Amino acid sequence: MAYSTLLCEKTDGVATITFNRPDKSNAFDDALIAETIDALKDIERDADVRAIILTGAGKNFCAGQDLSPLLKFYQSGQPIPFGEHVRKSYNVIVAKIRTIEKPFIAAINGAAAGAGFGIACACDLRHASEHAKLRMAFVGIALAPDSAASFLLPRLIGLGRALEMAITNEPVDAAKALQIGLVNRVFSADELMPKTHEFARQLSRAPTRAIGLTKRAFNRALDCDLETALDYEATMQEIAGRTRDHREGVQAFTEKRAPKFSGQ
Amino acid sequence: MAYENIIVTIEDAVGLIQLNRPKVMNALNAQVMTELGQAFDEFETNDAVRCVVIHGNERAFSAGADIDAMKTATPVEMLKGNWVAQWDRPRKFAKPVIAAVSGYALGGGCELAMACDIIIASESAQFGQPEINIGVIPGAGGTQRLTRAIGKSRAMELTLTGKFMKADEALQRGLVARVVPVEMYLEAAKTLAREIASKAPVAAQFAKECVNKVFELPLGEGLDYERRHFYFLFSTEDQREGMAAFLAKRKAEWKGK
Numbered sequence: 001m002a003y004s005t006l007l008c009e010k011t012d013g014v015a016t017i018t019f020n021r022p023d024k025s026n027a028f029d030d031a032l033i034a035e036t037i038d039a040l041k042d043i044e045r046d047a048d049v050r051a052i053i054l055t056g057a058g059k060n061f062c063a064g065q066d067l068s069p070l071l072k073f074y075q076s077g078q079p080i081p082f083g084e085h086v087r088k089s090y091n092v093i094v095a096k097i098r099t100i101e102k103p104f105i106a107a108i109n110g111a112a113a114g115a116g117f118g119i120a121c122a123c124d125l126r127h128a129s130e131h132a133k134l135r136m137a138f139v140g141i142a143l144a145p146d147s148a149a150s151f152l153l154p155r156l157i158g159l160g161r162a163l164e165m166a167i168t169n170e171p172v173d174a175a176k177a178l179q180i181g182l183v184n185r186v187f188s189a190d191e192l193m194p195k196t197h198e199f200a201r202q203l204s205r206a207p208t209r210a211i212g213l214t215k216r217a218f219n220r221a222l223d224c225d226l227e228t229a230l231d232y233e234a235t236m237q238e239i240a241g242r243t244r245d246h247r248e249g250v251q252a253f254t255e256k257r258a259p260k261f262s263g264q
Numbered sequence: 265m266a267y268e269n270i271i272v273t274i275e276d277a278v279g280l281i282q283l284n285r286p287k288v289m290n291a292l293n294a295q296v297m298t299e300l301g302q303a304f305d306e307f308e309t310n311d312a313v314r315c316v317v318i319h320g321n322e323r324a325f326s327a328g329a330d331i332d333a334m335k336t337a338t339p340v341e342m343l344k345g346n347w348v349a350q351w352d353r354p355r356k357f358a359k360p361v362i363a364a365v366s367g368y369a370l371g372g373g374c375e376l377a378m379a380c381d382i383i384i385a386s387e388s389a390q391f392g393q394p395e396i397n398i399g400v401i402p403g404a405g406g407t408q409r410l411t412r413a414i415g416k417s418r419a420m421e422l423t424l425t426g427k428f429m430k431a432d433e434a435l436q437r438g439l440v441a442r443v444v445p446v447e448m449y450l451e452a453a454k455t456l457a458r459e460i461a462s463k464a465p466v467a468a469q470f471a472k473e474c475v476n477k478v479f480e481l482p483l484g485e486g487l488d489y490e491r492r493h494f495y496f497l498f499s500t501e502d503q504r505e506g507m508a509a510f511l512a513k514r515k516a517e518w519k520g521k
Contacts, residue, residue, distance in 0.1 A: 216445070239447045 005032040007057070008039045013050040013204030014197065015043050019116075022058030027066035028115055033089040040096040050263050051203035052100075053196055054123060055107035056116075064114020064137055082143075090115045090147035097122040098148075098219060101212020103203050107196045108183065113137035118147025121156060124215065126183040127199070128174040129192040134182060135171040155222065157182050207245035208263035269296040272303045277461035278454060279303075279313040283320045289327035290320045292372045296330075297350035304357050311520065314461035314468070316357070317453045318380060319364035322388070322446055326373025331398060351404035354379045355476060358469050360460050364453035365389045366446055370428070375402060378409040381472055383440040384456065385431045386449035391439060394426035412479055413439045464502040465520040470494075 007018040017039050019026035026032075043049050056062050073080040097104050097119065106112075106123035114137040120126055128134075136153075138145050145153075145166060154162040157180050165172065177183040187195050203211075213236045221229040240246055245261045252259035271282040281303050283290040290296075300318075307313040320326055334342075342348070351372070354361040363369075363377035366386035374391045377383050393406040401407065402423065411419040414429075414437040422429060434440045444452040460468060470493045477489050497503050501521045509516035 235445055235448055239445060242447075 003035045003039070005029070006035045006039060008042070010046070010049060012201050013048060014053065014200040015039075015046070015049040015051075016053040016055065016197070016200075017043075018055050018057050019062050020057040021066075022056075022060070024066055025060040025063035025111060026056040026058070026116070027063040028089070029066040029069050032066075033093070037089075037092050037096070040093065040100065043102070044096065044100045047263070049204075050102055050206070050208045051200040052102060052104045053107050053200050054097075054104060054119065055193070055196075056109055058110075059131075060110035061106070061108045061112040061120060061132070062116025063111060064116045064118075067141075082146075086146045090118065093119060094122045094148045098215070101215055102208055103200075103206075103211050103215075105196060105200055105203075107192055108132040108134065109189070109192055111135070115147040118145070118149040118152070121152040122148055126177075127192060127196045128177055128183040128186050129189045130174050130186060131189050132174045132177065132183070132186075133171045134165075134177055136166045136169055138169075139167060140169045151222075205261060207243070207249065207259075207261040209243045209245060210240050213240050267299045267303065270299050270303060272306070274310075274313055275454065276458055277312060277314040278457040279307040279310070279316040280454075281316065281318045283318070283326055286321055286323075288330070289324035289368060290373065291328060291330040292326055292376065293330035293333045294345060294347040297347045301350050301353050304353050308358055313359065314463075314465055315359055315457040316354075316361045317364055317450075317457050318354070318361065318376070319450055319453065320366065320373075322366045322386070324367040324373070325363065325365040325369040325377060325389070327368045328371030328373050328394075329404070348404050351375050351379050354381070358472075359465075360457075360468055360472050362453050362457050362460075364450050365391075365440070366449050368428075371395055371402065371406070372404055375404040375406045375409065378413060378439070379405060381475075382456070383434075384449060384453040385434060385440040385443050386446040387431055387443055388446050389431040389434065389440070389443070389449075390428040391434050392426065392428035393423045394428075396424060397426040410439075413437070462518075464500075464506060464516070464518045466500050466502060467497055467506075470497065 006020050007016070009016045017036070019032060021027060021029070021032060043052055070080055103125065104123040105125045105127060106120040108120055108126060108128045110129065110131055111133045112120045113135045117134055117136060120134070136145065136149060149166070153165065161180055164170070172180070172182060174183065174186045178186045217233055217236045220232045224232070244264045248261060249259045269283070269285055271284050273280045281300065283296065285291060285296065304316070307316055354376070360382070361380040362382045362384060363380035364384050365377050367388055368390055369377045370390070370392045371394060374393055377391070393402045393410060395402050395406070407419070407423055410422065418437065421427070431440065431443045435443045442452065474490045474493055477486050481489060501519050505518065506516045
């Protein structure tokens with residue numbers, strides 16, 4: 001599939017998805033939503049892809065929902081079918097990012113707002129440029145959170161800070177985001193992409209199955225009790241113990257050499 | 265017996281039946297169901313088999329009855345062939361039957377899984393009765409067994425919309441006994457089957473019959489039925505052995521007598 005609103009480039013086991021509507025701050029219109037879902041499905045199937053970067057073209061990461069496709073509803077006074085829209089778009093995207101068993105890095109190059117912010121939170125790691133600005137945005141236009149912001153943000157930064165971001169709609173800059181654990185690393189604008197690519201290349205040589213099982217275990221532990229989490233960990237460990245990479249890891253350790261992980 | 269649509273093996277004391285039409289997501293037609301019946305017949309008289317596991321593959325347990333084979337059928341043809349009656353075979357089979365379900369268990373596939381005694385599901389399992397979408401209704405027990413398993417309101421919703429229910433919900437509503445990661449679901453089912461196979465065989469058969477009677481009998485009759493079977497077990501060697509072994513704090517050696 002040829003994309004018109006995003007770029008998907010695969011090199012060295014790393015897929016880089018770039019939201020590519022820079023004149024619209026990379027806001028999600030129907031095409032960008034459809035193409036993002038398609039690109040994620042493609043990445044899920046492609047065994048050669050072992051790490052994924054999500055970023056935005058131009059100065060911004062992603063401004064969230066583009067309201068212009070919805071204008072017809074506002075003009076006609078019809079109810080806006082947000083429920084259906086969100087279920088078919090951001091719910092699918094976030095579920096894919098959380099369940100595809102490969103590491104996702106959001107390279108937040110500028111503003112990340114609304115669903116753009118939610119999707120950044122859904123990634124496994126967040127790298128921010130010094131110019132990054134993260135904002136919930138929903139309440140600014142009198143909307144409630146979507147794209148799992150209500151689920152993931154309190155888990156990332158705590159309920160108090162999450163509610164503060166959600167209710168006040170104040171933006172969080174890169175330095176503050178790093179301090180409260182909202183992003184993992186901050187880089188200068190020039191360094192963000194090269195450093196993130198380098199990092200992703202390392203991840204593409206990591207034991208991908210083990211990372212996938214780790215994601216699964218963390219997802220499970222987000223909403224279960226200790227006993228269930230312990231039992232699930234035992235099962236994940238059983239599965240991990242059977243992978244080729246585990247054998248390679250142990251063998252490399254005993255031979256005092258660097259492991260060569262295949263991802264299997 | 266040579267089978268074309270299923271793979272039948274025995275591991276330890278567990279009889280394994282794999283639905284093996286992967287290209288059509290294990291769609292069930294008269295041939296598959298006949299072979300399934302034959303496999304059950306074989307296992308029924310084979311004392312080496314004490315529990316059975318039916319499974320498909322990771323992507324599909326079975327996506328349903330073979331629609332292509334039914335599209336021009338007349339009622340009388342359906343009645344004469346009566347292959348739909350084969351869905352009741354796991355219930356009538358004397359030994360416990362486990363369905364190990366991954367991926368789709370839809371229509372006839374869902375009905376086959378529900379006809380088994382226990383369902384172990386993988387995290388990717390999905391259950392549904394989408395017959396309404398092709399202008400019919402479930403015909404192999406779907407309306408009856410799904411309703412008994414998960415209650416009327418949700419069963420109605422699923423049967424009237426044809427929508428699917430995911431593994432977690434199936435667990436929460438009691439349709440399945442356990443949900444296991446896809447890598448482990450078959451192994452979990454086999455482990456459970458081995459455990460069941462290690463129990464006193466006549467008692468296992470009676471336990472299955474008594475639990476299934478819940479859906480047939482009023483409580484008073486069900487309690488009588490259970491009690492009579494309980495008393496009857498005192499005529500078996502395994503009852504004497506089981507209780508003696510318990511008191512002597514040793515492991516019982518079952519004879520199946």
